[in-house]
Amino acid sequence: MATGHVTKRAKYKTTIKDPGTPGTLRMNLEKILFVPHNPKSAIKLDVEFRYIKGQKHTKEGSNKPPWLNLTNNQNGSFIFEFENYSDLQGCRDFVGKVLAKSGEVSEKSSVAYPDEQLSAAEMEIRIKLLQEDSELQKLHKQFVLSGVLTEAEFWATRKKLQDREASKKKKQRLGFKSAMISDIKPSADGRTNKVTFNLTPEIILQIFAEKPAVHRAFLSYVPNKMSERNFWTKYFRAEYLHSTKNSIAAAAEAAEDEELAVFLKQDDILASEARRKIRRVDPTLDMEADEGDDYTHLPDHGLFRDGNKGMEESQNELYKRTLSQDINRHAAVVLEGRAVDLELEDTKAVAEALAQSKRESSNKGESDGDTTRERLDRLSRMTEIEDLQGSNTLPLAPLCIKDPRDYFDSQQANALGTSGDELSGTEQIKCSLSIPEVYGSLRASISSIKAMGLNEPIVKPEVAHQVFDALTYSISNTKHNIGKNSQESVLDRLPRKTKEDLLHHWTSILELLKHFWASYPITTSYLYAKVNRLKDAMSNIYPQLEELKGSVPSELRNQVSLLVRPMHQALDAAIQHYEASMQKRSTQSGEKPNGYV
Amino acid sequence: MASAPSKLYADDVSLVVVLLDTNLFFWSSSSVSFSQFLSQVLAFLNAILTLNQLNQVVVIATGYNSCDYIFDSALDLNRGIENGRMPAMSSSLLQKLEKFLIKDEQLSKEEPEGRIKSSLFSGSLSMSLCYMQRVFRSGALHPHPRILCLQGSPDGPEQYVAIMNAIFSAQRSKVPIDSCYIGAQNSAFLQQASYITGGVHHKPQNLDGLFQYLMTIFATDLHSRSFIHLPKSVGVDFRASCFCHKNTIDMGYICSVCLSIFCKHQKKCSTCGSVFGQAQSEVASASDKKRKTPET
Numbered sequence: 001m002a003t004g005h006v007t008k009r010a011k012y013k014t015t016i017k018d019p020g021t022p023g024t025l026r027m028n029l030e031k032i033l034f035v036p037h038n039p040k041s042a043i044k045l046d047v048e049f050r051y052i053k054g055q056k057h058t059k060e061g062s063n064k065p066p067w068l069n070l071t072n073n074q075n076g077s078f079i080f081e082f083e084n085y086s087d088l089q090g091c092r093d094f095v096g097k098v099l100a101k102s103g104e105v106s107e108k109s110s111v112a113y114p115d116e117q118l119s120a121a122e123m124e125i126r127i128k129l130l131q132e133d134s135e136l137q138k139l140h141k142q143f144v145l146s147g148v149l150t151e152a153e154f155w156a157t158r159k160k161l162q163d164r165e166a167s168k169k170k171k172q173r174l175g176f177k178s179a180m181i182s183d184i185k186p187s188a189d190g191r192t193n194k195v196t197f198n199l200t201p202e203i204i205l206q207i208f209a210e211k212p213a214v215h216r217a218f219l220s221y222v223p224n225k226m227s228e229r230n231f232w233t234k235y236f237r238a239e240y241l242h243s244t245k246n247s248i249a250a251a252a253e254a255a256e257d258e259e260l261a262v263f264l265k266q267d268d269i270l271a272s273e274a275r276r277k278i279r280r281v282d283p284t285l286d287m288e289a290d291e292g293d294d295y296t297h298l299p300d301h302g303l304f305r306d307g308n309k310g311m312e313e314s315q316n317e318l319y320k321r322t323l324s325q326d327i328n329r330h331a332a333v334v335l336e337g338r339a340v341d342l343e344l345e346d347t348k349a350v351a352e353a354l355a356q357s358k359r360e361s362s363n364k365g366e367s368d369g370d371t372t373r374e375r376l377d378r379l380s381r382m383t384e385i386e387d388l389q390g391s392n393t394l395p396l397a398p399l400c401i402k403d404p405r406d407y408f409d410s411q412q413a414n415a416l417g418t419s420g421d422e423l424s425g426t427e428q429i430k431c432s433l434s435i436p437e438v439y440g441s442l443r444a445s446i447s448s449i450k451a452m453g454l455n456e457p458i459v460k461p462e463v464a465h466q467v468f469d470a471l472t473y474s475i476s477n478t479k480h481n482i483g484k485n486s487q488e489s490v491l492d493r494l495p496r497k498t499k500e501d502l503l504h505h506w507t508s509i510l511e512l513l514k515h516f517w518a519s520y521p522i523t524t525s526y527l528y529a530k531v532n533r534l535k536d537a538m539s540n541i542y543p544q545l546e547e548l549k550g551s552v553p554s555e556l557r558n559q560v561s562l563l564v565r566p567m568h569q570a571l572d573a574a575i576q577h578y579e580a581s582m583q584k585r586s587t588q589s590g591e592k593p594n595g596y597v
Numbered sequence: 598m599a600s601a602p603s604k605l606y607a608d609d610v611s612l613v614v615v616l617l618d619t620n621l622f623f624w625s626s627s628s629v630s631f632s633q634f635l636s637q638v639l640a641f642l643n644a645i646l647t648l649n650q651l652n653q654v655v656v657i658a659t660g661y662n663s664c665d666y667i668f669d670s671a672l673d674l675n676r677g678i679e680n681g682r683m684p685a686m687s688s689s690l691l692q693k694l695e696k697f698l699i700k701d702e703q704l705s706k707e708e709p710e711g712r713i714k715s716s717l718f719s720g721s722l723s724m725s726l727c728y729m730q731r732v733f734r735s736g737a738l739h740p741h742p743r744i745l746c747l748q749g750s751p752d753g754p755e756q757y758v759a760i761m762n763a764i765f766s767a768q769r770s771k772v773p774i775d776s777c778y779i780g781a782q783n784s785a786f787l788q789q790a791s792y793i794t795g796g797v798h799h800k801p802q803n804l805d806g807l808f809q810y811l812m813t814i815f816a817t818d819l820h821s822r823s824f825i826h827l828p829k830s831v832g833v834d835f836r837a838s839c840f841c842h843k844n845t846i847d848m849g850y851i852c853s854v855c856l857s858i859f860c861k862h863q864k865k866c867s868t869c870g871s872v873f874g875q876a877q878s879e880v881a882s883a884s885d886k887k888r889k890t891p892e893t
Contacts (some may be wrong), residue, residue: 446632450688459806463806464806467806475826
């Protein structure tokens with residue numbers, strides 16, 4: 001509908017069972033208004049589209065009356081019953097249009113920066129990051145949407161986050177199913193004695209991956225020698241023969257039909273692959289791996305039952321295949337993973353894609369000569385020369401996990417105190433006497449003690465009392481301030497909202513300071529404008545901190561002001577720097593009239 | 598807090614090694630006189646010996662040029678002249694102290710002006726740790742030892758390395774270092790020593806009542822410290838001295854191999870000899886050269 005509003009007659013129902021209040025439904029781009037026909041009725045609805053989350057409606061073909069159900073943010077719903085389905089359709093389209101548009105609008109406001117070309121993928125990453133991290137979202141809202149920082153600047157420091165998010169987006173490749181395909185049951189038609197197999201490209205891919213001889217046969221026979229349908233018929237015939245375990249019949253049929261023979265024989269590609277793999281086994285893992293270990297393609301794993309060497313069935317041995325072989329081959333293929341990623345429609349494409357990937361992987365592997373040389377090299381490096389090695393016992397120091405509170409709580413007082421101490425600590429002790437005189441005076445003190453004995457009393461009672469009081473007071477004070485529980489920090493004792501506000505102030509101050517200090521030295525007018533904006537934002541924080549301090553109960557106010565003090569100091573330092581640089585500019589700009597900014 | 602190892606045979610027995618600061622320059626310019634200080638300390642030592650029959654006290658004097666053992670209660674069985682005016686053990690202690698001062702004076706030589714007049718704290722700390730090692734290895738039953746430092750002199754930054762090594766070895770042997778600082782400013786070394794080894798550091802406000810401070814805080818044996826609340830240090834000054842010039846610094850360069858501290862950028866670490874990297878491009882080309890070694 002091209003118009004910006006819709007007016008229809010409808011009945012408003014609060015629940016499904018409600019008979020509904022007849023009235024008029026008016027929808028424009030901003031809101032929905034429902035006015036009942038009966039002015040005395042109390043039901044009137046005025047809802048903004050901002051709160052509407054989605055819509056549902058009854059289907060036209062069903063026997064239900066035409067209902068439109070609009071769900072809002074708080075999971076409530078408004079149900080409207082229309083007179084006919086065309087009305088419903090019209091309303092539905094309108095609502096859909098408005099919802100789509102409102103979804104766009106919120107994104108658009110964050111995109112409109114002409115100096116930044118963003119791909120849709122990057123926008124998605126940013127939106128996802130904002131949705132996941134509420135702290136980031138708060139910062140974003142505070143600074144970018146109020147114009148203090150631009151979008152580009154905000155995200156410039158968070159490249160790592162974006163990259164990490166982007167790399168997560170790679171989808172996982174689906175592997176093969178663990179169920180073996182020989183379990184795929186054909187549908188048997190009891191009447192005509194026909195058996196129908198359903199083959200999907202997925203299954204075909206798996207068959208080709210597990211039986212490379214079949215793959216080779218497919219590539220060579222189809223479509224030259226036989227049609228695909230024939231190929232698969234023969235394949236399944238072979239499977240059937242295998243499953244009956246009738247090796248004599250299998251041999252007979254193989255003798256007749258050479259193509260069938262291919263399916264019935266042992267897979268020679270597998271055999272050669274296995275041999276090659278054995279040769280490439282890392283000698284540091286297993287120096288004795290040799291061809292005797294290559295048994296997975298042999299029936300019964302090369303083990304002969306009843307102790308005999310199996311001479312009798314030698315000519316039919318080729319046509320036997322055991323369950324363990326099948327299972328092992330299947331497991332090996334599943335673990336190797338999927339070589340072909342794409343969705344393929346037909347068999348030919350599947351076969352070719354698989355062949356392609358196999359060629360690539362064989363090109364990547366090194367030639368045999370290289371591998372042997374590399375193996376020998378590794379071998380020589382890994383062989384341990386025992387008498388050259390030192391003892392293995394490492395002197396371990398036990399892990400000592402200190403209480404971090406000790407460090408951080410004590411640093412606070414230290415940071416305020418040391419700057420004063422620095423200067424006075426290096427003062428010389430002024431000594432007016434010469435060395436022999438000093439020693440003499442010390443010795444004189446000792447003699448006086450010897451003569452007179454110790455002081456009587458050692459310490460005056462009132463002095464002792466004072467000392468005792470002071471000590472008790474300070475010990476109990478620190479205990480009270482720092483808290484009894486070592487896990488507790490001073491932040492935990494504040495009310496939750498205060499704690500969150502404090503932490504949020506810290507992160508926002510850090511963000512502002514980061515951008516502020518990065519903009520110096522100011523070389524372009526862009527930076528100049530940016531610094532001004534940041535300075536304004538920083539000045540706005542001071543009253544917020546005062547308010548925070550005021551909102552806390554009085555016994556915690558001291559703690560909070562101690563926590564707020566470093567924030568003040570950091571902001572003060574930044575603003576001082578700003579003012580100093582402004583002053584310098586204004587004095588300089590007098591000297592440089594040629595427009596140097 | 599160091600808890601007693603298996604050699605402890607009774608809970609509250611203590612073996613205290615007291616490091617007494619006899620730096621003449623400090624005492625000549627301090628507000629409290631040496632005799633007052635000494636009398637309070639003597640009373641305190643006697644009190645420790647009376648707390649438990651099995652307590653032991655060892656006193657080491659930290660002089661300006663040398664350090665020496667002054668008193669060992671285990672050896673001093675000869676009770677000396679009891680003259681009613683001072684405890685019996687004091688006379689031998691005072692005699693030995695006098696002799697030590699005479700010797701120290703003889704060792705003194707002309708010092709250039711401008712040097713901080715600090716006492717040889719590192720020396721006495723090392724001596725006390727050696728004494729403890731001897732006790733540990735003697736095999737006899739002994740209480741777990743601790744060290745009490747009575748210092749007034751300022752820190753000498755040239756002793757930083759030696760003091761830190763001593764502190765770490767004390768930490769290793771689980772010997773707490775208590776410190777009582779009676780000077781004017783703060784001593785970073787003492788604060789760090791007590792912090793790292795789990796001892797108590799205190800700077801008394803009122804030096805007339807020094808005896809009371811000593812009895813309340815430093816007479817507590819190690820076992821009782823788990824339930825007696827002692828004053829906690831408000832802040833620890835973790836500043837270090839650089840290894841090259843022995844200046845106290847806040848920010849500097851650290852060798853990533855041996856953790857030695859330098860105040861200026863250096864080409865080579867003087868302690869372990871590792872070469873420090875220069876600009877990025879040079880480092881990259883050096884590593885490239887390494888990879889092209891010929892195959893043998």
